[in-house]
Each structure stands twice: as structure tokens, then as C-alpha cells.
Amino acid sequence: MDTWMRFMSSDGEVVFGRVEGGYLHEYESLDQPVPTGAVLSTRALTPLAPCAPGKIVALWNNFHALAAKLDKPVPAHPLFLLKPAGSVIGSGEPIRRPLSYAGKIVYEGELGIVIGRRCRDASAEEAAESIFGYTLVNDVTAADLLNENPHFPQWCRAKGFDTFCCMGPAIVSGFNWRAARLVTTLDGVERQNYPLADMVFSPAEQVRLISQDITLEPGDVIACGTSIGVGSIKDGATVTITIDGIGTLSNTLTVACEVAI
Amino acid sequence: MDTWMRFMSSDGEVVFGRVEGGYLHEYESLDQPVPTGAVLSTRALTPLAPCAPGKIVALWNNFHALAAKLDKPVPAHPLFLLKPAGSVIGSGEPIRRPLSYAGKIVYEGELGIVIGRRCRDASAEEAAESIFGYTLVNDVTAADLLNENPHFPQWCRAKGFDTFCCMGPAIVSGFNWRAARLVTTLDGVERQNYPLADMVFSPAEQVRLISQDITLEPGDVIACGTSIGVGSIKDGATVTITIDGIGTLSNTLTVACEVAI
Structure with missing residues (x-):
């Protein structure tokens, strides 16, 4: 397992590399x-x-436990929307x-797959090899917008706002997702704690099937979907998402006047 | 009115600029x-x-005539999905x-708005000023996938395939869209012929409202939605989309074995 991060240096340069013992060993790029x-x-x-994806492919209904709770059949092909780079x-x-938007904002703790090489109509083997590593994603949603219009579910709008794709803190390559659990806390209180092994489509299978639809590029991220325990974030509340071996992703919901632009 | 195009030169360089009388006057970039x-x-x-958008925002139900035909109320905010850069x-x-995919593939002739400057929470004036110009879009859809899963309409997948966003031939700045009609032909037979003035949200209003949701970047494209006359494209058929003053966008549907990759 290696841990990869991206940083801004004091002179404004973006640097990427492998982190070990408090030092960044710089690499040319992810690809x-x-x-x-x-x-x-x-x-x-x-x-x-930890990377700058051109696109984020975000899955819906990819965990057996959540599908059972929602009383939906598991899909035959990954169901996804796109979140923009911004x-x-x-x-x-x-x-x-x-x-x-003054409505409900919701967290979803998810495993993120980071693509390492261009991938189109991939075989199972090519799909597995195109995974650079894994990160954490908080797939944030403006929940009241989703079904605001009864004729058109607004997935891209509700999940596409600036800052609505929290990602990090690192990418871990060679990570054994099958043995891991994802834990989400809201202001320190545990809200999600689910095994990644409950996924409907494994990461390599997601990459294989999605590469039949869309060419995946280095740095692109697939957010693997969430499981049970999704809930709303009050203004000022902090969401942390942790997978042992990858780290903790922590983000606080703020109203605009609190943020320097 | 100026006409802007992007080309590959014989040495593999991408060049962008203003075209006049058979010559390209090269410019640094769109922004x-x-x-x-x-x-x-x-x-x-x-x-x-004519540009390389980071994202394409594609509208649904943005023409009064199509809304009436589908018996849907016109929306209060632009309804959109995202098509990927690829x-x-x-x-x-x-x-x-x-x-x-062996199913039905559908054309939709649309006006495309090309963004010229970064745009977030724009005023009406800022929104108008952030429009670099207009192009033509064929917003292609794998129609059978859209409602294949009854629990999740697959807008991004059905419209996100590689080559499913035909765009060009040029961007025209200073173009008076209010006086223009869009004409689509399929193998030479006219299938769409509608006035752009029938739009629900004008281009500047689209930019203003969408910039409340997503930061628009230079080169991003908003596909303004289509009107009546949408139909399917048989393998080998050619779709042309024309707006007088912008030009003609022409693309042929091919099966994979016919294309050198």
C-alpha cells in the first residue's frame, strides 16, 4: 500500500506524490x-x-443493504449521474x-475509485489494472431539489453544486477494500458504519461496465454509492468519513457569508 | 458577428481563432x-x-412547442443533465x-451557448457578458437506456457516450439568436425547423440561473434543449443541423467496425 496526496506549496505550485513519514516524494503525475x-x-x-478529476461518476443504489431498505431491486448495470469537476x-x-438554496443538505459517505489510465470498453483485467487507488468521497446533495420538478429528477443539479464533492485526504494504492468498513460521523456522532464488501458492483466491475458507456481518463473518480445511514447536515455541522488505511475526510457546512471567496 | 473555429494543423498543433475569407486569424484562446x-x-x-468544454450542460424541456406536445408544464428553473467532455x-x-448498445439512437438539434469567462451567481448583465458566442449541438441519445431502469432515469448514461455531443462547425459571436430558426435534416429530409425565439429560458437567463448551481468556465457549453421533430437515426444515416449565420453541423452514425480507432 502506498499513500498519495496532492498539495499546494507556499509558492502556489501544485505538487503530487507519495507520502511517507511526513515527507512527500514528488511524482510527475498520477498517470x-x-x-x-x-x-x-x-x-x-x-x-x-488528492486528484483533479475531469469528471466524477457517482453511483446510485450500489449497496445491498440500502437497496433492501429502499425496497429497490439491485440494478443490472451501474446507475450513475455525473458531478462536475468544479x-x-x-x-x-x-x-x-x-x-x-435554503433546503436540506445531505451527506453520503462513499468509497472513491481513482482511475490511473485511460479506459474504454475494458476487459475485466484492463479494468482492474486501470484503478490507481482508492479515496474517500462525501457525495453531498441538495436533497429538496432532487424531486422538486415531478417530471425530471434533478440529480446533476442537486449533486453538482460547487463544493458538493468532498474528496480525500489521500489516494491509497494496493488497498484491500474487501476487508474495510466506511464510518461517517456527524459532529462526532456515528451515522454510517458499513462494510464495503456489501457493494453490488465491485470497483473493477464498475470500471469495466462504465467504460462501455464513457471513456474514463486518468484522475477521474467513480464514487461507489453509499449505504444506509444517510442524513442531513445542519449549517455549521462537520461530517467526517473514515476508512481505516485511507484516512479521514472532514468537511464543515458553512453559509456563504462565512467564507472568504 | 465574428466566426471562430478550432483546427488541427498538419504538425498536430491545435489552433483557435477568427475565420474570415478562408483564413484563420489565430488568437491565444477563447478566454x-x-x-x-x-x-x-x-x-x-x-x-x-470549435471549443473543448470541460462540461456540457444539456437542458430538457426548454421550448414551449415541445412542452405543449409532451403536455408538460414549462419549468421554473432550467432542468439539466451533464454530458462529459469526452x-x-x-x-x-x-x-x-x-x-x-443495439437500440434506438436519437438526434436533437440544439443551439449551443459557449461561455467566455468564469461565471458564478451571475447578475443578468454578467450572464449576458459571459456568453462568448453560439454554436450548434446535436445532443445524441441512446433512447432505450433512458427509462431502462424504472427507478432511475439514466440521463447521463444515455446522453454521455463518447461522440454523443456533436458540436460545430463554428462559434459565432454577436449572433442574434432571436431572429433565427434551427433546421435539422436526416439524410437530406427536413425533420426539425423551429424558431429559437420559442425558448422558455433565453440564453442569458440560462447562464444566470445555471451559474447559481454550477460555476461555468470558459469553453463550457450549454445545449439549450430541443423542440419538436426529434427522431431516431439509423446506422449509416447523416444528421445535419443548420442555423443561418452559424453554419451546418453534419455527422453520420457509424457502427464500431467501420471506424478506425
């Missing part, structure tokens, strides 16, 4: 994982989301309540 | 419209989609039938 030779103390660096923030950055 | 001084004959250049092709490039 060109070649060391540059530079080694930087992480204390002088500001963490960013929705991504890293751990510690604020989730901003949209100026135009 | 930095500063002339480089280079002037190139367009005869030596291969046309590309779905974009230019005029003359083939629409590829997905290997995994």
Missing part, C-alpha cells in the same frame, strides 16, 4: 507515476483534494451552502 | 481573445469541435454506436 527526485516536508504544504474540494475545505 | 499575429489558410487545417466531436466526425 505518469515517475519520481521527480524532489522530497518535501508535508509541514510546509497545504493539502488539496464540485471537488479537499479535506478541511468548507462545503458552501448555495446562495439560492 | 484570452488576443491575436497572436499568425494568419493561416484554413485549407491546410483540419476542423475540430462526448464531444466536431462536424464531419462519426457518431459511434456503442459496442454494448
